Each structure stands twice: as C-alpha cells, then as structure tokens.
Amino acid sequence: MMIIRPLVETDANALLDLAHKAGVGFTSLPADPDRIVSKIAASLSAFSGQVDLNSEQSYVFGLEDTQTSQVVGICGIESTIGLSSPWYSYRIGTLVHSSRELSVHNTFPTLYLSNDQTACAEVCTLFLDPDYRHSKNGNLLSKSRFLFLAEFPERFESKIIAEMRGVSDANGQSPFWDGLGAHFFDMPFADADRLTGLGKKEFIAELMPRHPLYINLLPQSVRDVIGEVHPSTQPARKMLEDEGFRYQGYVDIFDAGPTLETQVQDIRAVRDSRHYTVTVEDNVPAGETPYLVSNTSLISYRCTITYINTPESGPLCISTELAKALQITAGEPVRAVPLFVPRL
Amino acid sequence: MLIVRPIKNDDSEAFNNFAAATGVGHTNLPNHPTQLAQKINHSELSFASSVDHAGEEAYTFVMEDTLADRLVGTCTVDATVGLSQPYYSYRVDQVTHSSIDLKINNRIPALHMNHDYTGASRLSSFYLEPDYRCDFYDQLLSKSRLLFMACFPERFAATTIAEMKGVIDDEGISPFWESVGRHFFTMDFAEADLLTTSSHRHFIANLMPRYPLYVPLLSDKAQAVIGEHHEGVEDIVNILEHEGLHFEGHVDIFDAGPILEVRTRHIRAIRHAEQTQVLMGDEVLHGKRVLVCNNSCHDFRCIIARKQGLSLVLSEAQLEGLQVAAGNTLTYCQL
Secondary structure: OOOEEOOOHHHHHHHHHHHHHHHOOOOOOOOOOHHHHHHHHHHHHHHHHHOOOOOEEEEEEEEEOOOOOOEEEEEEEOOOOOOOOOOOOOEEEEEEEEEOOOOEEEEEEEEEEOOOOOEEEEEEEEEHHHHHOOOHHHHHHHHHHHHHHHHOOOOOEEEEEEEOOOOOOOOOOOOOHHHHHHHHOOOHHHHHHHHHHHOOOHHHHOOOOOOEEEEOOOHHHHHHOOOOOOOOHHHHHHHEEEOOEEEEEEOOOOOOOEEEEEHHHHHHHHHHOOOEEEEEEEOOOOEEEEEEEOOOOOOOEEEEEEOOOOOOOOEEEEEEEHHOOOOOOOOOEEEEEOOOOOOO | EEEEEEEOOOHHHHHHHHHHHHOOOOOOOOHHHHHHHHHHHHHHHHHHHHOOOOOOEEEEEEEEEEEOOOOEEEEEEEEOOOOOOOOOEHHHEEEEEEOOOOEEEEEEEEEEOOOOOOOOOOEEEEEOOHHOOOHHHHHHHHHHHHHHHHHHHOOOOOOEEEEEOOOOOOOOOOHHHHHHHHHHOOOHHHHHHHHOOOOOOHHHHHOOOOOEEHHHHOOHHHHOOOOEEEEHHHHHHHHHHOOOEEEEEEEOOOOOEEEEHHHHHHHOHHOOOEEEOOOEOOOOOOOEEEEEOOOOOOOOOOOOEEEOOOOEEOOOOHHHOOOOOOOOOOEEEEO
C-alpha cells in the first residue's frame, strides 16, 4: 500500500536517493545531507508546533511504500511565504496608451516586479520517484495535501499558490532567462536556479530589473514563454486547474513559469471533502470510485487512496488493513473525497 | 557677399524649398506650407518684440548670396523649448545592479523619459544648399545665431541645446523607431515625426512608454544607434562641438539622435565676442576670419570678414551689407 505521512528523521537516506534522482533542476530538494536533515527537522517542528502564521512553517510529507518502508515521493505545504525573505514574482499588468485625436488605442501587457504573493500559503516540493509514476501515485502525492489543508485550515493562510516550472530546453536553457535575466547579471540559468534553492532568491531579485518591462519590446523568444509551463509540467498544471487553481497573471521571475492561485476553501478536494465515521471489517469488497481518505491527526497524519462506492452519509466501511494504515479504529472519523472531479 | 539676416515674409518660396529638401527626420523644418508660414510670422514677431527674458520667441535666419540674389540656407534659434508644449527627451542613465555575495556589479543603461530641457534655448532648423557647403559658409550660417545670442543674452536661457538628426536609412527607416516607437504609435516614423511639429505634440505623452527602457533589452540595431548622429550632419556636429556643445546622455525620443547641450555663456562665440568701432577702408584680404554683426535685433546682419591687427576694418560694401556706417559699434568674434 502507498501511504502519505509526515517525514521523520529516519527518512534522510531515502530522501538523499530521491534528491539524486531529481537532479539539479529540483531546487527544493538538494542532494545535500545536511540540508535534508535540517529540512526534516523544520517539518517536524511545523507538525508539532502551535498555530503561528507570523512565521514560515514548512510541512513536508513522504509517500511511503509500506512493503519496503521506503519513502519514494515527497510533497510539501508552506504555511506562509515571503516573511523571512521577500517573495518576488512578475505580475503581468495592462497599460493602455491612447489618443483619441490620433485614433490610436494600444494595450500593452507589462511585467511588474511584485511582492504581491507575500503571506500566501504554497504547495511545493513535489517529486515522485520515476519508478512509482503509476497507479495514481502522483495524484495521491499531490492531492493528499488538500485533505490536510481541509483538516487544518487554521495552520495556513487562506490564499494558496503553486509555482509551475517554466519552459526550458533539453540543456536546461530558459528562453526567458536568456532574453531577460542574463542581461542583468552574468550567470547561467542553472546557477541562478541553484541559488534560489539555497534560499538566496532575494540576492538575485535585487539584481533583476526594478522598472516595469513592456512585453512588446522583449524578444519574441521571451514573449512566447511568459506564463507557459514546461511540457513535462502540463499534467500537473491541468490537475491543479481541475482542483480550482487559476493562473492570474503572476509568473516566476527567472523562467516566467505561471503561478497558479486560489483560496484554500475553494479547492475542490477541500470544499467537497467531509468527515465519515468508520466501521472496520476484515474483508470489504472494493468499490468503483477512487477516494482520497485520511485520518484527522496532525502529527500522525496518514492519507491514501481507496476504492469505494459513493457513500451517501456515514458510516464508511473500511478494511482492517486500511484502518491499520490510517492508524484508526472503528468509530473514529476519517476525511474523504473523490480523488477526481466527478463527471456529471 | 553672403549675409545672414532675419527671415521675411517674402522669403517663403525659398523657405518652402529648403523644407522640401531636408527630408524626414528634420522635425523643425516640416515640409508643410502652412506651418512654415507660421514659422516665418512667428520669427518676425520675435525679432520685433521687446523682451527682457526668454519666452516663446523663435528667431529664424536666412543666408543670402547678394551676388547671386538668392537665399542659400536657414537656421533658427528658439528662445525656449517646452513652455507651451512639453519637451521630451530620453536620458540614458546607468542603473547599478550589485550584489557583493554573488560578486556581481553590473551597470545597466536605461532610457528615462524626461523634461530636463524645459526652458532651454535651442539651435534648430539648420539647412544649407549643397553647393554652398564650402568656404566656411556653414560656419557663417550656424554661428551667426550664436553672435546674435551674444548681442542679446537677455533673450535666451542659461542652457542651450541642439538636436542632432539620428540614424535613419535611405528609406526613412529609423532602427530605434522600429524597435521602440512603432510599438507605441502604430504608425510610420515619418508620420509621427510630422505630428511632433503640429499642435498635437501632447499626443506624445499619451502614447510613449512612461517607464524607463532597459537598453540591453532593446534590439541590437536599436542599441547601436542610441546617441549616434546621422552621417549627413557630421559637419554640423563638428561645428557645434567646437563651440562647446557636447553630449550629456540625452537623446531624441523618436530616432535616439544625440541632443548636445552647453551653458549658454560658455559657448565659444559668445565668450569671445567683442565690441569695437568699425573703420572703413579697403577690404582686408588677409588675417584671421571673423564673424561680424551689427548690433541691431530687428535688422540683424552678419557676415564673414577678415581682421588684421587691432582694428576692425571693413570695406564700403561690407558696411553696406551690415547696414552700418564707419564709426558704428559692431560685435565680432573669431570664426
């Protein structure tokens, strides 16, 4: 069985393996033992701490294969961003230059450097071992966070964002970086990307142009990729959009990948999820609909996928094996929601 | 003899021909008869006015070949720019982007739209017939207005500027316009250029980019012409630079041609201008070339002569050309 749970200290080695598989592009999980240890410690502190939206809490979950007890995927939620160091993005605004006498009316999309997403929650740090990219593991990994958000909304800012990887070629070259960022400091995209992962994004942001940029004046190669995701990220974008996330004109300052955003309460899996009291039986016939199901515990949070027939109201009958995996007993509550948006 | 004098209504035919010959990119001499007629009228009023400070006056001169009985060139000095209509230019500023941690220190030039030259005097509308671009005639024409400024400093501002035509190809295409202005105006350079001379100048504010433009983000072609003058105005640039005008990073917002500037009292011809009582004699054929003018505003006349020794001696014809008599006080400076 595949199950989501908070990261623990003993996951360090497995995370290092994952980091090597993820490669340099995955800046939020660097292949550095010390940083992995501190990342786990920070996450444990978030799960065990009091509610505090005045500091950045980083909740990181692992996807465990219960047969091997190995963590094969990782995902995270930040309670809030931009408080310890500035959070930068480009906002695509509109400028109209008009002259009635000359019958000229021009609309200009313009990039504004902004900190607008300060004090938003963020879903982040998603990586799944390529060997496990099947059986809806990717959906479980990504959407398990929504049940956690539904259960503990007080721990997160009400608005939430997700940064999508922007367009880059096979050699890791970003057209947006080459046409814009590279002019402002002599550094390849990979280096800038790495510094971002090291938490030095603010240094880089200080070097970026501070004045608004007329998109029409930028090279075509740059214009083409603003707000566009890397082809490999297209499914992730679609999944988030199905859940209610929207592109609202904010893009990453380095690769111009879109930032998707929504209110936590408007995420489909949050809004439609509900509590069920469980009954436990040894053998439960599998239903037709994949459901995300989680317990209601904070530090012992567990979430997985199970196939059930749509319950009208409680109780929800689950197998002994599932109850054990979710660390619950009969009569206790679970939170559940269909894994996918129901087709009407 | 070549004489520079204020333009008159009778000069309009030749003036129109000059404007037709200048072509695109010479915004101060629009090929537009009504506007040119207005320019002549405005000049006549300016020369006739009694002013004690620089205002809206614009003094337009013509150069006359008295032997050929023909007008061969024109030039203007505007008392001020930007008072009734906003005067725009781009200033090339350096923005330093620096990070000690990353060992990066980059200086990025950016173009800032500004009104820095509001209230400055301006040398403009220079045109000289091709067959007269020799024998110091270009210097006579261009510098006669400087001597005029020396005689009547109260009519001009503390700063003087001159816009140099930017790089434009034979088809009238400006690389800077194609890269910048076209996006904002959605019209050809020539069309926009013509509009600037009309009463529509304020349209610039409505249409041009309001935020600074980072130079490295512009096309290579556009970058290459910022602050560069058209090869056809090389001689004028040399003359004005010799007079002390220099490039301080301001360029035209349409073609990015350089705008030269100087403190008016530091202009060489003004600094070196002297007054003396003129003597009559045979025409001096050797000695240093000097610009000489009478001290009249409305009947201003300026010629090239030569000066040997301490006294300024002019022939009867030269005195007649200047409309003065022996013993009158004249202003002169070394060419």
